[in-house]
Amino acid sequence: MMKKSSAIVLSCLVGMSGVLAACSKSGNEVSTTAKEDNKLVEINIMSDFYSPEPPSDQDPIRKEIEKKTNTKLNITWVSPNNYGDKTNVTLASGDIPELMLIREPFQAQIRKMADQGAFWDLTPLLKDYKNLSAFPAESWKNTSINGKNYGIPFTRPLYGTEGMPILRKDWLDQLGMQPPKNLDEMYAVMQAFTEKDPDGNGKKDTVGLTATVNANNMGSLSWVENVLNGNYGKWKDKDGKLIDMTFEKGTRDALIWLTKAYKEGLLAADFPTLKNSQVRESITTNKAGIFTDALKPTWLLTGQMRAANPKADLLQLSSLEGPQGKFAPKGSGAFGFWVIPKSVPEAKMKQILAFMDYGATKEGSDMANYGFKGEHYNEQDGMYLFTEKAKAYTGVIFPIFQSLDKYSFAYQTGIPADFLKRNMSIIDEEAKIATGDPAIGLNSDTYNKVGIDYDKRTQDLKVKIIFGREPIEAWDSYTAGLKADAQYQKIAAEFNDDYKKRQGK
Template identity: 75%
Template structure:
């Protein structure tokens, strides 16, 4: 390997945490040997979900560089192609100094870690109070052979992503209440598809847009969660941890999705859609429901309001299969 790299398991959040910690120790050199000298250049590879990659004039980036005396040379790769780009970059051996990884446990990463391709951050974490404040489980669950080679995602277990996000202004336009269960969701999807929620006089909208992952239902997984009364693939039952793949709720989810697909309430091309295309369906006013994290919801709302000041997105906190069966 030409050089050792840090695996950024949390995209730019992890980077800012590391650099901010360095920047607080100016006597040791923020981001380099001499904080008062020439900025230290750091090569980075990360992904982006917006139509265009972030600008070098981005104020957050500029502030990080200012406070840490660094020059960030960032290679932005569309999220649609990031997995392929990651594999090519790892295979080439010509690695950036900081790199986002979605799966730190893939065989190639394990092998490269054993070969010394990545910096072991473990001995240094205790010296940085912000990183030390991360939950212990975050470090344990992203370590390889007891060593930490990257900065993990740290976000709440619940409430960040998993439930649908709905066009609130479309609900208002059609006089619909916020959906509380799957029956309500079906009615909303049907109304968004058939009742001209944007008021343009055309039948050109769809209820739900989504994409799927290689090994699971991707951002349609919320239907499985609701049907199984659980968040995620595993559930405790009778004191044992069970895989929900073959549970009745998983089958019921597939039946429900098959129904809405056949009725034209789910985007017909969802199996081939990329994440950016799902977002574009929302911002272009083609669809009324998607699944996203909370932060991008605000970004998408801002994009829509440039053309429609009344555009609004509402993130649902839960849905019920039937009354009393709540999935967080």
């Protein structure tokens, strides 16, 4: 992959970067341009950032973006640790930036403001911005509110972004085993990783599977339910109607499978209290052999381990086969959206759309994500090869526009060519069979009021059953109660009503 040892493959962070400019004959034409006159277009923006420090106002790539787009960008950078709080305060104040990133577009406050006309409805305008219109259909659908697009999707790839089991492939090799293709084979691998000294230190000090769970869902153990139900998430489309997976046989079978694994010591004993950082540490310190995450961290953690163990290797499974066939998860295509408040005049709103439209071109996206071609990176065999100079950027260069690369979750800083190609092939395999969550963005007023309480009670019982504190029959009694609970059933009815509206029925 690399012609020079100084070249590296730069991480393509999930959907974060951007640029606007008017292009000429390169195939990156912007449908509408901000350069309608010689006056600088000043745009006030609020966004989060994931680099150690906020991007610099004086960064040469940002300056080039402003030059090309004839803009002056006033950006308020907010740490992701408190971006939700800052968002709520900003929206409540009424003093909304001209372009604002909303990470949770379906919270009740956002829906209410959209219904009240607080944001521009972009739906009828998108036809004039061909690069934005070219975003994946899922990105627009999964960020729509009542069938309308009040924001520009913060795009992210459809594949490689969701959690699937990641295994210590070097442990598999040590034990002469192949990557598992179904849950029976997965169970056998978990047993071997627990009982057969896969790290070769002569001690019985490893566990097959480690995980985290959330207060209201199964977290990184959800894949077991998903494989057995042949579905991604809590709701499944069956003949145009959403079915609650809580009542499906696969969910019950997942509890039985996990209960057995826990009883036999194949699942980390303290999984309900673990944090993601602790899970990763248990992998890199040879304490556990399987965890669940997106594709991107596979090289990050492998690279860390290879400092001490050159054979270390992490492999994400592209699928697992269950009763319904092969399962792989498909992402939503977005991680929030960008809104333009109605207080922005129509002419200015269109200039902002032109700004974002350029960021959806390859030229604009590449500049924002990777820097200057020939200086920070070159392209070879469909891969981005980066120079030492690119290492100066510890995060996304300009996190306003997103990467449009299908394989952006395959990349990680310093990834070797063979590892990258394998990650890319995993994405290709996922793309053939992946299924998405049909309920993303749907609304239920009843769920908004009481749904989280039901979810927490459900999750609490699941953990008790896995621990052996409650029998599986307790699940049968609980779900029977939910079927008879009018309030719970109203949630399903409201989600289905909204689902029909989305489908135009």
